[in-house]
Amino acid sequence: MTTETPLTKHINLAQPLAMADYVDVGGYQSVKKAVLQMSASEVMAVVKDSGLKGRGGAGFPTAMKWSFVPDFEPQDPRYSEDKYLICNADEMEPGTFKDRWLLEGVPHQLIESMIIASYAIGANKAFIFLRGEYHLAARRLQTAIDEAYAHGYLGSNIQQSDYQLDLYLHTSAGRYICGEETALINALEGQRANPRAKPPFPQVSGLFGKPTIVNNVETLSNLPHIINQGPSWFKALSNNQDAGTKIYGASGRVQRPGLWELPMGITVRELLFKHAGGMQPGLNLKGFLPGGASTDFLTADHLDLVMGYDEVSQAGSRLGTGGIIVLDDHNCPVGMVLNLLKFFAQESCGFCTPCRDGTAWVVETLTRIEQGQGTKQDLDSLHKLCDFMWLGKTHCALAPGAVEPLQSALKYFHDDFEQHIDKHCCPYHGHH
Amino acid sequence: MSLATQLPRTGEGNIEINQLSYRDYLSMDEIDAIEHEVSIMGKRHAAGIEALKLVQKNRGWISDDSLYAIAELLQMTVSQLEGIATFYNLIYRQPVGRYVIHVCDSISCYLTGYQAVSEAIKAQLGIGYGQTTEDGMFTLLTNACLGSCDKAPAMMIGEDHFEHLTPQSARDILQQLQQERGKKPETTQK
Numbered sequence: 147m148t149t150e151t152p153l154t155k156h157i158n159l160a161q162p163l164a165m166a167d168y169v170d171v172g173g174y175q176s177v178k179k180a181v182l183q184m185s186a187s188e189v190m191a192v193v194k195d196s197g198l199k200g201r202g203g204a205g206f207p208t209a210m211k212w213s214f215v216p217d218f219e220p221q222d223p224r225y226s227e228d229k230y231l232i233c234n235a236d237e238m239e240p241g242t243f244k245d246r247w248l249l250e251g252v253p254h255q256l257i258e259s260m261i262i263a264s265y266a267i268g269a270n271k272a273f274i275f276l277r278g279e280y281h282l283a284a285r286r287l288q289t290a291i292d293e294a295y296a297h298g299y300l301g302s303n304i305q306q307s308d309y310q311l312d313l314y315l316h317t318s319a320g321r322y323i324c325g326e327e328t329a330l331i332n333a334l335e336g337q338r339a340n341p342r343a344k345p346p347f348p349q350v351s352g353l354f355g356k357p358t359i360v361n362n363v364e365t366l367s368n369l370p371h372i373i374n375q376g377p378s379w380f381k382a383l384s385n386n387q388d389a390g391t392k393i394y395g396a397s398g399r400v401q402r403p404g405l406w407e408l409p410m411g412i413t414v415r416e417l418l419f420k421h422a423g424g425m426q427p428g429l430n431l432k433g434f435l436p437g438g439a440s441t442d443f444l445t446a447d448h449l450d451l452v453m454g455y456d457e458v459s460q461a462g463s464r465l466g467t468g469g470i471i472v473l474d475d476h477n478c479p480v481g482m483v484l485n486l487l488k489f490f491a492q493e494s495c496g497f498c499t500p501c502r503d504g505t506a507w508v509v510e511t512l513t514r515i516e517q518g519q520g521t522k523q524d525l526d527s528l529h530k531l532c533d534f535m536w537l538g539k540t541h542c543a544l545a546p547g548a549v550e551p552l553q554s555a556l557k558y559f560h561d562d563f564e565q566h567i568d569k570h571c572c573p574y575h576g577h578h
Numbered sequence: 579m580s581l582a583t584q585l586p587r588t589g590e591g592n593i594e595i596n597q598l599s600y601r602d603y604l605s606m607d608e609i610d611a612i613e614h615e616v617s618i619m620g621k622r623h624a625a626g627i628e629a630l631k632l633v634q635k636n637r638g639w640i641s642d643d644s645l646y647a648i649a650e651l652l653q654m655t656v657s658q659l660e661g662i663a664t665f666y667n668l669i670y671r672q673p674v675g676r677y678v679i680h681v682c683d684s685i686s687c688y689l690t691g692y693q694a695v696s697e698a699i700k701a702q703l704g705i706g707y708g709q710t711t712e713d714g715m716f717t718l719l720t721n722a723c724l725g726s727c728d729k730a731p732a733m734m735i736g737e738d739h740f741e742h743l744t745p746q747s748a749r750d751i752l753q754q755l756q757q758e759r760g761k762k763p764e765t766t767q768k
């Protein structure tokens with residue numbers, strides 16, 4: 147079986163394809179097809195049929211999200227109001243580095259994709275919200291945007307159609323919370339990036355109170371291929387009920403950390419042992435986070451798990467971003483969870499008490515345990531804190547995301563926590 | 579025109595701000611670039627973050643004077659802009675060195691030996707996190723995941739990313755930059 151890699155086929159990290167070369171390999175075909183031959187609702191229908199789900203972490207069906215953008219009748223005064231598309235390129239979830247590959251390696255593909263998405267939802271203005279640290283991506287994207295304007299793919303009358311789109315690059319000034327879509331919208335409006343209350347959802351009231359769609363880089367990058375090759379082709383790419391390919395990643399002490407575009411729904415074993423080459427010599431797999439820092443730990447018992455949205459959820463975690471972070475048996479699980487929670491405590495926007503205080507308490511408690519000064523009561527309070535910060539109790543999903551690695555570590559690595567407490571030291575210390 | 583103003587701040591004594599009109603303080607290029615951002619967003623205050631980044635790129639950091647000038651240009655209150663400036667970790671509200679070093683302290687770097695690299699950097703520079711070397715060359719900060727998790731440990735110096743770090747390679751990178759000391763001391767990095 148030959149595996150197709152539509153998203154990454156034309157990636158060149160040393161020097162991404164310039165406009166002419168990108169067009170030579172079929173780039174921007176989908177734009178011509180969409181704006182000249184298809185109506186917006188036809189584009190929407192094709193994307194719906196393709197079964198594309200969001201690759202930003204939550205796996206929400208893309209066309210369904212788009213369908214919430216109000217479709218006003220021409221006589222409605224709101225008909226001519228602005229709508230916006232925003233590409234979420236804030237990638238900052240520790241252990242996640244897939245979007246960077248697409249941004250640096252094939253920037254034109256993202257622009258092509260954003261034209262398709264904007265056309266489908268009726269937006270005439272689009273933004274790429276790029277994290278501030280991705281300097282190389284910023285330069286390459288800006289070059290590509292300028293080229294797209296020069297070649298009539300952006301601006302007014304795109305490819306002689308009557309469709310107009312302006313696309314801007316916004317580089318952020320830091321903070322993980324900017325990746326949360328409503329916080330991102332506040333940041334783009336020039337405000338502090340505290341998340342907004344939902345509802346109203348951004349699809350109805352987003353940037354400057356106007357209908358706004360926020361989609362992840364990888365999600366969007368699928369669109370040209372879906373338009374060109376059709377929904378059945380896209381569905382057939384995957385090994386499971388989730389359509390398409392996925393850019394999976396692996397980091398930690400495996401032989402070959404990296405990124406691979408693979409059929410959606412491959413197994414953890416295939417990913418970690420075939421592609422990542424297994425563990426480094428002398429190390430064994432102790433556990434892993436399947437999709438970034440805010441997903442629950444799984445263990446060596448889950449190697450045959452299929453990396454699809456439903457499958458990973460049924461195993462008690464989330465597919466998240468598909469970037470596996472591997473814990474080996476020489477790294478301390480308590481130390482790992484402490485590192486993760488320090489990140490969440492630092493990146494909490496401070497808006498709501500369970501998250502602002504809860505993450506800080508967890509860090510303090512885990513530090514005590516890691517240093518051999520923890521007690522059994524500390525374990526009880528960690529369990530309580532997990533409950534205190536869980537879904538529905540906080541203003542956004544950052545705090546529940548912080549709970550995921552913690553609650554699952556308490557479950558799977560219970561013995562390690564106990565040993566720290568009983569022996570009054572970290573049993574891994576000196577084992578690196 | 580400088581109207582040195584004494585602003586009382588609770589608990590901190592007085593600070594002096596040379597409150598200029600933004601026209602006397604910001605360069606024409608800065609004003610033009612900020613106005614361009616305003617024209618994209620359609621609302622003046624929406625350009626606040628871009629404006630802070632633009633001015634910081636030219637001047638290294640955001641001084642109180644810069645804050646006042648940008649706030650005036652964007653017709654927002656200084657406290658509103660300060661609330662934004664202090665929210666984002668890549669806006670520096672204190673003077674920084676010519677090279678700002680951001681060492682990734684997130685999970686994949688942690689699992690692959692960031693601590694040893696971090697200790698080597700601190701020893702080489704003789705400073706801790708949040709500090710600037712006395713010669714004004716280096717400021718040392720941490721950063722959340724830099725997106726180099728498969729090439730961890732990683733750090734960013736200015737706009738350059740360094741990957742697969744070892745204590746030795748980190749020392750070498752810094753030594754190379756230290757050798758430039760004295761060549762162009764006052765300029766901030768592009």
Ligand SMILES: Cc1cc2nc3c(=O)[nH]c(=O)nc-3n(C[C@H](O)[C@H](O)[C@H](O)COP(=O)(O)O)c2cc1C
Nearest residue numbers: 200201202234236237238325326327361362365543
């Ligand atoms: C704290 C937090 C951080 C997030 N960071 C990102 C991010 O960096 N990139 C991203 O695409 N989505 C991120 N998300 C998810 C977004 O809120 C949103 O669901 C996503 O951009 C939707 O895109 P999709 O439908 O294409 O998946 C984050 C969510 C939370 C709660």
Ligand code: SF4
Nearest residue numbers: 495497498501541542
């Ligand atoms: S959960 Fe945390 S990040 Fe989200 S709004 Fe509350 S304090 Fe802010």
Ligand code: FES
Nearest residue numbers: 682687724726727
């Ligand atoms: S965790 Fe350090 S680069 Fe991602």
